[in-house]
Amino acid sequence: MKKNTNWIIRGGRVIDPANKVDDIRDLWIYDGRIVEPDSFDAESAQIFNAEGKVVTPGLIDMHVHLRQPGNTDAETIRTGTMAAAAGGFTTIVAMPNTSPVADTAGAIQYVKEFAQREGMVHVLPAGALSVGLKGEQMAPIGSLKNAGAVVVTDDGRCIQNNELMRHVVEYANNFGLTVLDHCEDRSLARDGVMHEGYWSVLLGMKAMPSAAEETIVSRDIVLSRMTGAKIHLQHISAKNAVAMVRQAKRDGLSISAEATPHHIALTDVEIKRFDTNYKMNPPLRSEEDRLAVIAGLQDDTIEVIATDHAPHTQTRKLVEFDIAPFGIIGLETAVAVTLTELYHKNFLTLPQLISKFTTGPARVMGIDAGTLSIGGTADVTVMDVNANHVIDSSNFYSKSRNTPFNGYAAAGQVVATFVDGACVFMRPCEEF
Numbered sequence: 001m002k003k004n005t006n007w008i009i010r011g012g013r014v015i016d017p018a019n020k021v022d023d024i025r026d027l028w029i030y031d032g033r034i035v036e037p038d039s040f041d042a043e044s045a046q047i048f049n050a051e052g053k054v055v056t057p058g059l060i061d062m063h064v065h066l067r068q069p070g071n072t073d074a075e076t077i078r079t080g081t082m083a084a085a086a087g088g089f090t091t092i093v094a095m096p097n098t099s100p101v102a103d104t105a106g107a108i109q110y111v112k113e114f115a116q117r118e119g120m121v122h123v124l125p126a127g128a129l130s131v132g133l134k135g136e137q138m139a140p141i142g143s144l145k146n147a148g149a150v151v152v153t154d155d156g157r158c159i160q161n162n163e164l165m166r167h168v169v170e171y172a173n174n175f176g177l178t179v180l181d182h183c184e185d186r187s188l189a190r191d192g193v194m195h196e197g198y199w200s201v202l203l204g205m206k207a208m209p210s211a212a213e214e215t216i217v218s219r220d221i222v223l224s225r226m227t228g229a230k231i232h233l234q235h236i237s238a239k240n241a242v243a244m245v246r247q248a249k250r251d252g253l254s255i256s257a258e259a260t261p262h263h264i265a266l267t268d269v270e271i272k273r274f275d276t277n278y279k280m281n282p283p284l285r286s287e288e289d290r291l292a293v294i295a296g297l298q299d300d301t302i303e304v305i306a307t308d309h310a311p312h313t314q315t316r317k318l319v320e321f322d323i324a325p326f327g328i329i330g331l332e333t334a335v336a337v338t339l340t341e342l343y344h345k346n347f348l349t350l351p352q353l354i355s356k357f358t359t360g361p362a363r364v365m366g367i368d369a370g371t372l373s374i375g376g377t378a379d380v381t382v383m384d385v386n387a388n389h390v391i392d393s394s395n396f397y398s399k400s401r402n403t404p405f406n407g408y409a410a411a412g413q414v415v416a417t418f419v420d421g422a423c424v425f426m427r428p429c430e431e432f
């Protein structure tokens, strides 16, 4: 059965940063596209009452691990995109560290085709930078692009050889692809499991210093200056990394950056719980670092918020802190956590916050999404920015439960998500 794709979303506060709209108005959707109000017979449309709600372009998450192919115990394209829909995301970028790695045209096509069939939201594949993410030999970037890769990254790993990285960014730039980099100098990070600082000393844990991130951020800025290539720095978490990106932007370089909700909300003090749901890479850092990341979001040094949604099964996570894998899920908590931490604490206005999930990532990747422009695809998110609720991970659509935000008291949540004009999520859930 074809889903209804004619809607009138009535009476909401429409915030569309791309078109500088922030106004109470109706949003009309006809046949999956945004249209002018009153441009078709209202009788044929379903009404969504958005009074008291905020209506935004469908959100974009440019950093998601869907785990398919290869690790479907933790997540599948189906469950990951259901989680995305429930979290207000209508477009997500699938990281290439699957098994097999997305370093061939076939692997990119697999994700694209599977997502078209099974996905609840748009899935854009990211291709690998190096063969097998090994950091030794360049992946066939041109054929990855032809197969549908929208960006290239070795996320989870980081190319350590600067000469190879130089050629990779030059090559990707020739194909018009932004390179996303997980900034981590392996010789400095070694086998650290948390941030190096007061708490790692107190707890006696193996630690990785901020310098591991800063060294590669600095390397990437140098390479961008040298080659003109567009480089996007993933999950920036260290104070000096933010400062370096700020200066690079002042210098007019093609550098961009993202922050995650967990680096915005949490610090390394949490590690004293020895709960592996606080173990991720880059690690939770100090309060000073957290505030620097927020300041970076405020002045647009950091233009993107991305979740780094990284599902792991309980069996893999419920082990000693030292040996647990890095990563937490984020799709279903990002909006609630960032509304609470950034909007309600007066760090960002709503239009600023929405831009980090819409125009920011769209611009970085050069994709046509993240707006409510007339004639465009009707990808729309509706949120109640004041809804007080306690996050309960047992309600998640994700196959995994590895979140530090279970029990978190949030102000604000997603109430409906529309993809191509079809409602793919509504709270209370009616549409799946």
Ligand SMILES: [Zn+2]
Residues within 6 Å of the ligand: 155, 156, 157, 182, 234, 235, 281, 282, 308
């Ligand atoms: Zn990463």
